[in-house]
Amino acid sequence: MSKDFDVIVIGSGGAGLSAAISASEHGADVVILEAEPSIGGSTIRSAGVLVAAGTSVQHSLGVADSPREMYQHYMDLNQWKVLPGPVWNFCHESGPMFEWMLEMGLEVPAQHSTNAHMPGLTRGGVENNKRCHVPKGQGKGLVEVLDKRRQELGIPVRLNSRVTDLIIEDNRVHGVKLGKESIRAGAVIVASGGFARNQDLIRKYFPDALDAGTSFFAVAADGSRGDHLKFAEKHDLKVFGENWGLLLLTARFQRFHHWVSGFPPASRIYVDAQGLRCMDEDSTYAVNQGQWKAVGKTVWAVFDERARLNLPTDVEDWQPERILEEVDKGVVLKAGSLEELAGKIGVPRENLKSSVDRWNHMLPNGIDDDFRRHDTLQAKGAKLKLDAIEQGPFYAVQIVPGELVCTHTGLQINSTAQVVNSSGSLVDGLFAAGEAAGGILGERYVGAGNSVTNGLVLGKIAGTQAALSQNEPMSQVLI
Ligand SMILES: Cc1cc2nc3c(=O)[nH]c(=O)nc-3n(C[C@H](O)[C@H](O)[C@H](O)COP(=O)(O)OP(=O)(O)OC[C@H]3O[C@@H](n4cnc5c(N)ncnc54)[C@H](O)[C@@H]3O)c2cc1C
Missing domain, CATH: 3.90.700.10 (Succinate dehydrogenase/fumarate reductase flavoprotein, catalytic domain)
Structure with missing residues (x-):
């Protein structure tokens, strides 16, 4: 079947930019479709804090840490109600993702910091080690670094382009729809963020958020409309993490x-x-x-x-x-x-x-x-x-x-970010990352940096997998 691109990425927040860059770095022809008039989503509004274990910054400061330690604590704090496979990669790939970001130009000084706004290394919540990395420029700086790399790689972003549906036939994705327009691709990565701005979906998937009554307000980006959940409902995709969010x-x-x-x-x-x-x-x-x-x-x-x-x-x-x-x-x-x-x-x-x-x-x-x-x-x-x-x-x-900062109910993924349908089968060519993916962010938000790292790590994995899946059968390209 003919295709317009190898990989379509839906959304230009941290997850989408990371996915697009890694897909492109692995040789794929990629496009990013963004619903809003500008890039960045909630990521650009954030403090940009990244949780990561075993990093060069920790090493410079003499902080001994390991992905295994991060994994154990993360799972325990979430009472093992999150998905071990994706969480394992979230923890084990957090360090490599962090170094990748430094190579792109992100600046995190090797100094101790006391809070999420002072660049350096801090403890951002209840994590059992200092592993929250606060970058210079916060979320804006982080998105600028990613966007610079996107431009170097020549990845196009189409703004004002809200994806309205996925094209899925025989459990394989073939592209996306924007109203009447269809764009075809070998793989699609859903990185469309959460649903903090959609009251109907909050009522359905996160009723606890209504406890505050008229005092409820959302700080997530306007584009957080929960389109991933609409895709799930339409195509019988499995949803994970109901009633969870920050x-x-x-x-x-x-x-x-x-x-x-x-x-x-x-x-x-x-x-x-x-x-x-x-x-x-x-x-x-x-x-x-x-x-x-x-x-x-x-x-x-x-x-x-x-x-x-x-x-x-x-x-x-x-x-x-x-x-x-x-x-x-x-x-x-x-x-x-x-x-x-x-x-x-x-x-x-x-x-x-x-x-x-x-x-x-x-x-x-x-x-x-x-x-x-x-x-x-x-x-x-x-x-x-x-x-x-x-x-x-x-x-x-x-x-x-x-x-309401972010929502944790997303498309259930496996350890390599591939989307699972409601019968438990993987959907060929379909990946999800960031808030749009379910399995990693749990009932407890362990600390600052969990969500941005979730987006960047799983976006990176999804991009790699999506690119490699264009040439090789999936079983050979798992990380
Ligand atoms: C004020 C604030 C501070 C925060 N601070 C931190 C922090 O320091 N550390 C941390 O870990 N987390 C933080 N968070 C949470 C974190 O920023 C987000 O959860 C995370 O960045 C989400 O990344 P994402 O790529 O999944 O989604 P987003 O960054 O929201 O990107 C999703 C993009 O997809 C687009 N989109 C949506 N639907 C469609 C569609 N149908 N078609 C095309 N495009 C679409 C959206 O417009 C958006 O641009 C903060 C959040 C806020 C609001």
Whole structure:
């Protein structure tokens, strides 16, 4: 059958660019089809952090690590509910992918970093080693590096070109459709990102994301419309990872990612529906969505007037005046005393009082025997002085998993990124990578860098496989 290209890549985020570059480097004639007017997807909006084990940067800093160690921890944290085959390659190919990116021009200085915005090596969540690599230029810089390589290889990108369907006959892919137009190819790589911008698909595949009600907002790119799930429904492809994704805890009134939104006051306490302190207020987003669920889905942040006045004024949400505006709207509750505040949020007065007393006894003295928040702050390198919660008026606002960053429900793949149909057979020539692929990103987001690395590693594998499959039977080209 005639074909227009060897390989079609759907989407120009990290997964798509990586896939296209690796396919081209393996001799394939490739085109990228991008739905939006510009490239980059969610990847360009991200911090660009990459998780990788056994890298030259780790080596330079004397950090001993191995893909095996990464694999064991990743699988354990996800309670082995993710797919071992793809996760094995995610871990074992993370280092080679990272070095490949350095060769392309990505800059990650060999220095220790304390957070996802300072270039270098850091710990980005609950991973058991320092393996989060923060690049210069963050997601934008990362996409620029990939795009420069794309241009060197002469890979065309067609913008404003949303793929509407796959052409699959007899369990083999033959190309894609864009409305009435058909483009034929020997292999297709679905790298169309997630579905954070599609409310219907969220309702169906990620209902937990609706827990925040009207406080829900998505920060993923506009193109995150979940077309991969439509392809799955139409062509009977297997979907993996339902009801999983990365939701960040936010106050009811927040509407922006924390870079813009700002952070809640450090001297605050999180209490549950009984008014009892229920979690480390600074626990990482890798696990705090699960903690929120575990304590019964009702969590109030309580802070005092000193904490409000100490907030910065140059952010959008967590700033002193905004808190008062939200008091006027009834979203933040304000009271002259803790007893009155307890009444307003509907918790036993003595419980809230004892929770605050215990905080005042421990945290301003640098110790949190109950939730060990001081360890969390120390691990982040944060040198915060925590104050007692004692100066009225007092404030309370509900904490919800309001911010949707990425979704984890995708086309089930095998270890080499090939898509599986609902009867368990591999579809010839069809690959998926990034958020569009299911099997690697689980219920727990182990730490910053998981999703970008997932896209780049599986994109690289998919591109290699797609290119080589043009000439050789698949069984001979597995990595
Ligand atoms: C603010 C923010 C910060 C983040 N920080 C990090 C971080 O530091 N580290 C980390 O690991 N993760 C981070 N993430 C998550 C991570 O960026 C994404 O999950 C990951 O980059 C997704 O890559 P992708 O290639 O699968 O999808 P995307 O980068 O979203 O690319 C998919 C592309 O496909 C296009 N597309 C969609 N449908 C079609 C179609 N039908 N036809 C053609 N094109 C289509 C889209 O327009 C888009 O350009 C962050 C996310 C956000 C929003």
